[in-house]
Amino acid sequence: MERTFIAVKPDGVQRGLCGDIIKRFERRGFRLVAAKLTQASEERVKTHYADLKAAPFYAGLCEYMASGPVLAMVWEGRRVVKLARTMLGETDPAESKPGSVRGDLCVDIGRNVIHGSDTVENAKREIDLWFTADEMLDYTSCAHACLYE
Numbered sequence: 001m002e003r004t005f006i007a008v009k010p011d012g013v014q015r016g017l018c019g020d021i022i023k024r025f026e027r028r029g030f031r032l033v034a035a036k037l038t039q040a041s042e043e044r045v046k047t048h049y050a051d052l053k054a055a056p057f058y059a060g061l062c063e064y065m066a067s068g069p070v071l072a073m074v075w076e077g078r079r080v081v082k083l084a085r086t087m088l089g090e091t092d093p094a095e096s097k098p099g100s101v102r103g104d105l106c107v108d109i110g111r112n113v114i115h116g117s118d119t120v121e122n123a124k125r126e127i128d129l130w131f132t133a134d135e136m137l138d139y140t141s142c143a144h145a146c147l148y149e
């Protein structure tokens, strides 16, 4: 089983989109491992987006991500990193297909409502950055046997 880090960004929280986004992951069949509403420090956000340090939008992105509450979550499932990225859509909402989170719920690349880890390695790094071990719950989902062969 894989785990991925998903966060509803400050714009998504303010717009009341948390429920819609959680619902998509639940319906797809992923297991919720951890969730918290939290306002990140700029230091944490800078570490989170460290690979974009050279980008012209890095400072604004970090300032924005630390500007209000985000809903941080860990979701688990088979190939969840890749499947979740597909559910998110493209980075630019204008390139995102209807049916995806970004294709359905937003218009501006700088306000694209959701973050999702892009690789299994980055998922591990991001989960460690945002959550402590005791915030992650281990339980057997009743749906497991219906979801997996």
Ligand code: DAT
Binding pocket: 052, 057, 061, 090, 091, 092, 109, 110, 112, 114, 115, 116, 118
């Ligand atoms: P993603 O969030 O799809 O993984 P990314 O890691 O390349 O995309 O970039 C992180 C975030 O930075 C992205 O969700 C929105 C913002 N961003 C990316 N490219 C941008 C751009 N050209 N202008 C403004 N913001 C941008």
Ligand code: MG
Binding pocket: 116, 118
């Ligand atoms: Mg990314």
